[in-house]
Amino acid sequence: MHGNLDEIDERLVRALHEDGRASYETLARLVGLARSTTKARVQRLLGEGGLRLVGAIHPAVFGLHQLGHVTIETDGPAGPVARQVAELDEVSFVTTTAGRFAVTAELRTADLESFARGLARVQAVPGVRALQTMTYLRIWKDPYFPPGPLESPGPLAHIELDASDHALLAHLRADGRASFAELASVTGLSPGAARARVLRLLETGVVHIGALVRLTPLSRVHTMGFALDVNGDTEPVARKIAALDEIDCLATGIGWCGGIGTIRAGSLDDVLATLERVRGLPGVRTVEAWTHLRAIKEENDRALPLAE
Template identity: 45%
Template structure:
């Protein structure tokens, strides 16, 4: 695992920002036991290094996204060019190079199931793609970025959407700067932003490379269940090493991610999944390189992609 050069205070700062990306420097300083200037300098260093990004993640329903799924891709020749081509698709917020049966893994999101089918066809047509295996999500069981059900699309006005577009790029932008960009007073801007956060429309979080927290091993897994297997999904999702889990249709019933500090911890978690009552079989793959993790698929950024969970 690559050394991050971070100390325990850095890691505590990151954990606090994962819970609330807009946490004020005064509050953050009190929680980690530093002065405000010292904690601000640490946050800026983390941001400048690329170890940390603080962004708003908007509820998919607000973005008009109602269909999503996991894809694993067979390739002819080198896998990296295929992964980069998939990452260039605005409908692909998450792409990795993986060790396993299929070397490229991605998440796809689209407005509806016909649109998701079109994106899958685009992936199949990319140069170097030999085949695509897809699992369509039917229910997200555990997701650190998932907010409660969002209000109807019509409840947001143009100013709300402008705020969301800005916060998706910089979740810690001060209210005064936000106000200048959207043409409101700082007080009105603050009230709107807090309403969007409190209602579940969006959540400002720290996106962190796992090795920053000493969790440098990510492993995806796909589970086949026996019968109804009541409670198996919830039991697996309750384990802290399982950072993501979705129910799906396709070649698997569940798709998830293990995030752990060592290969031994990954192995033990996978063994626990295999031993879970109701589990028939488990397939796994190790994520080698995060090519893309970017969820700003809103109106003003949905046609761009920046190469960098399943």
């Protein structure tokens, strides 16, 4: 995002992360500004190109039930490796990083067997020296994913999606704040029916509308990844970490570590302070951190067709 965010901007981004369709009246009350001023701020954040409000669709809609994180060590430059990893269909997210790991990636597949095949394809990319994997059991916080356990069959067990639902999801994926009138026009529904459909999709966890800030060389937001292990039960620690405002993503699972997360903040001092709070939580045994430099591929860059 171009330029530095002030405190009000950061509060708006966090509020939109929680509810990307929050009204300007609600946002204005939150930050203590007039509705017109708040609307202008949000439009400025959107207009600068760093902030997008998108619909994060549950992977189960695409038949994807196995998710996991991979950290990659390389022989030589990271860029060529990251670009080739990003071309793999199983990969939904790739960044280059500073630290022990040159590249990080996320994989989303239908099942464990296809996840293993995806890992093998990553390992076969020229320049990959070693990789470490954590398979997710629960998403605690993520701008791309409705929070909750990765259970099978997930939210689709209790809801049937028809052509109108898929049209709504496709549009919300690109523009999370599209008006109900606009959504009605792409589905053939009335605005009232479109509103009811969207609320159902949100309430059942099929989609989450949130704020997405792209990681670009022009970004003034600092982004740090971290892996942690805990003593005993992971859940109490994960709840405390996810409650921190600067935590952008957090998932727990099994593998080389117990949890993977991301810190996003407007200054390095805030990044350090958050990292220290994580390190100081009771039950946290080890924390390893790295700096994300550039996003090579993000989930919303994927042109996956919605299921018919």
